[in-house]
Amino acid sequence: MTTTLNPPPTRPTPAGGGGRNRARRAKGSSGMREATPLTYIGLTITVLLSVFPLWWMFVVASRDSAAASARPPQFLPGGNFPANLERLFANTTANFTLGLTNSAISATVLAVSVVLFSSMAGFALAKLRFKGRNVAAVGVVVTMAVPVQMGIIPLLMLMGWFGWRGEIISIIVPFMVSGFGVFMMRQYCIQAIPDELLEAARMDGCSTFRVYWSVVLPALRPAMIVLGLLTFMTQWNEFTWALAVLTPSNPTVQLAINQLNQSAYSRDFALMFTGSVVATLPLLILFFVLGRQLIGRIMEGAIKS
């Protein structure tokens, strides 16, 4: 973190020209890539299909548990949401608030670390020349093929030795790097960063780190946002490992939700879904904020006119 003196440019500034001008020209040109009404209809259907379970979750959350299995199904929300919300935060056994905090911490730390380490390794594997590069690149992909199920017990033993059982660090450290992330960044680097750009920076006498920080990182931004977002979401919704290593007294948000459904041998769907709705809100907000960033990059201001 030694380069803060020269803040990285906020936009990628590829050698010569710059994508921005080009985009402006594209905008000025014909409506070649304009959407038709048919496109909107197709997209709307897709979004409706995507949104349905979430909407339906809210419907149950605003009614009672019986709505979850009512026939015919209920499609409109009822008036119970505030009451369920009150029950949610009054429920002491589920530790819902603690779960939210724990998930927020772990998902944030992981999103940052996965993006950082992945972009570093991805850049090195895509653009730097060194002995064993190809082996390492294949190795990264192979790490993804490891079936995780059987690894749970040795990993639990490891956590026990470290004294991390039941503590939030146990859901963070083992997942600070991801083969998926490295592979994604490598492929994106190959495609998005021309070698000439790096050579130019080298000619200017930039160190590898400097090249990474000032040239590569800005160019990787769209992919980094996507990777960060996906990592955050994956971690936010992770359940299996958290169930194995944490206890309900120090849960993640998903563990807490799982605890909400207890009422003698049956499920309190209304409460569970209220929890799910609340748990989804941070993701929606995050997506909205970061999505805007991403869209800014993609559209290059094309819609503003």
Place this chain on the structure above:
Amino acid sequence: MTLLRRGGAPPRDTEGATPPDPSNDDRKRREQRQILLTRLDLRTSPYLFIAPFFLLFAVFGLFPLLYTVWVSLHDWTLLGGNQGFVGIDNYVRLAQDAKFWNALYNTFGMFVLGVVPQLLLAMFLADTLSRRIRAVNFFRMGLLLPYLTSVAAVAIVFSQLFGTEFGLVNYALGFFGIDPVNWKGGTFSSWAVIAVMVDWRWTGYNALIYLAAMTAISKDLYEAASIDGASRMRQFWQITVPMLRPTIIFTVIVSTIGQMQLFTEPVIFDGGSVAGGTQGQFQTVMMLIFEEGFRFNNYGYGSAIAWTLFVLIVLIGALNALLSSRIKGAQ
């Protein structure tokens, strides 16, 4: 440890950092040091860049992996612990295990039904969303919603849709005079439902990855093509697809790995059971691993299946990479 100074960069406190000195001798020495440092930089920094990944993986990925290999060579139950070394007996048993072959068959079946439409659809959606579109943020968010919806909600929704007695799909089919389908009961019908679940959950995810990659494609290319009178379809196949080649390879491999390890969706569909239906008609290899390892407590045998699956995935992944790398590059 790798603070490498370069022209233009402000001085930092590296080992024996020198204060700037205007004298000629010093400049020479500095230039020499510069060359040395550059060489050092070029040689070592690639390793430093990949080190965090491989170090952390070694502890939290490799150790469990090797432990699993060790376990797979033993008769090892969760109840009684290690019952002794048995060599490759577990693997021999696997080769003759009808349940394993059934699970493999199911996994491949759902792989074909699941991955192909998913990636095509994702590509198409990403292409659409990279155009000038109103409310584009809304549509993009919509695409990713399935991935951020909690698994519990998804489970109940899909059982609402595909239930035999009360399912909405059967209800709708009833209007066409079609008798209720027992979706879970049949082999192909259960695969179809699971493929729908998989596609529903992962299409938007892949579309977003494509979308990010499309931002890197220069708009000039499209502009030039449209001046030449190329149709949008043509532009898609001749510019977008070839330019996205590395990303396509990426998604193909990742989806292959994910689909070969298919677990969550079929388990949800079976109400939390890893049996894959009454007769194992949709039990995947991953579910079999879980069943053997954690339900039947055959840790050794479960590990052997896990390892076999790992090798299979690597082989199939390599094959896929080979095939998709035949997409021609644009340059």
Place this chain on the structure above:
Amino acid sequence: MRASNRRHWKVAAAAVGAVALLTATACGGGDTAEDGEITLTIDTFGVFGYDALFEQYMEENPNITIEENNLSDLNADYVPALQQNIAAGDGAGDIVAIEEGIVQQFYLSQSDNFVDLGEYGAADIEGNYLPWKWELGKDAEGRVVGLGTDIGGMSMCYNKSLFEDAGLPTDREEVGARWETWEDFIALGEEFQKAETGASFVSTVTPYFNAMNAQGGTHTFFDTENNLVAESNPVITDSWDLAEQMADKGLSANLPMWSDEWNAGIQNNVFATLPCPAWMLGHIESTAGESGRDRWDVASVPGNGGNWGGSWLSVTTQSEHPEEAADLAMFLSSPEGQTSAWNEANTLPSSPQALEDPAVTEFTRDYFNQAPVGAIYSETAQQLEPVYYGVHNAQVSEEFRKALEAMEQGQASPSEAWDQAISNSERAAGQ
């Protein structure tokens, strides 16, 4: 609780995950015992009704803090987690709850993971438990490793309004008299189907198969030497025959038990009867909701009582405070403790003293037409005999469930389904 071998690993951990520690040191904490302060953790599933007891105990023992780790889903979450914790040698609670279906999986084949409660005075309180419950809490060497909590005495729930529609008797005494035996039950079922109410007499044959097995005597799928005898044990073959008859005569709605469709079936009055261990009442009540009030009623079960479900408490050898944990386990499972749990969550006591407590015997359940469920359950509970389940009971019973469903849904003929059940059971039992 697990401080002893933690320290020197901290060093290694710090070296490995330096970055991580920097970002996450705020999450330290831990539950080390200092100044005589002790935290006892207890792992439970479902609902045990212990809130009031925990409070009382902590008040009487100010140096003790009780932490309950409850997982609501027994089979999907609790059992795998417990098994993983035991196998990894770390992470299980000081006290863990063991359910009937897995009691021998834990007590017979891995009892060295549990503390001999006899060393802490459990031998003196044998009289506090029903004899069969007490016996099942012992391991192969006769050490007491589990103390009984609740049991699952049997009854048969029936949907009163559907019975009325079908022109059958609706009074619980009369209904009980009509199904003295399971053959009677099936005959009544045929009568019900003939009335064509649109509903089915049973939801799926599995719970009836289970209930009939539970009445069968000393053992079910396994003999007491732990050999799989499902194929030859008349208890199993008879139950299978009766289940087959139910499917064959079209009594079943073919809704797999515990599925969302099955729950929707309860709510929408799609089936008319359901075997009801004590804990099932709560499930019906919360699933059917207000619209189901007074629709369901409780009668005696065909055959001779039987038990389905119920649990034990064990102290794990992972515990650093086995003495305190044993004391708490004895407190929770004492007659007074069991009565308190009954008052809180209607878990039927396994203690004869508690079963005679008026709080139990005179209890009526409002939701079920004021049915005198306390009396119905406590009557049969006293006369039960211990059933030997076997180490792989849970696995084999799951294989039978699948085969029965394949049969009733028509994916397999009865004989194919039987062959499937037998061959898969052999595999599930590791044979």
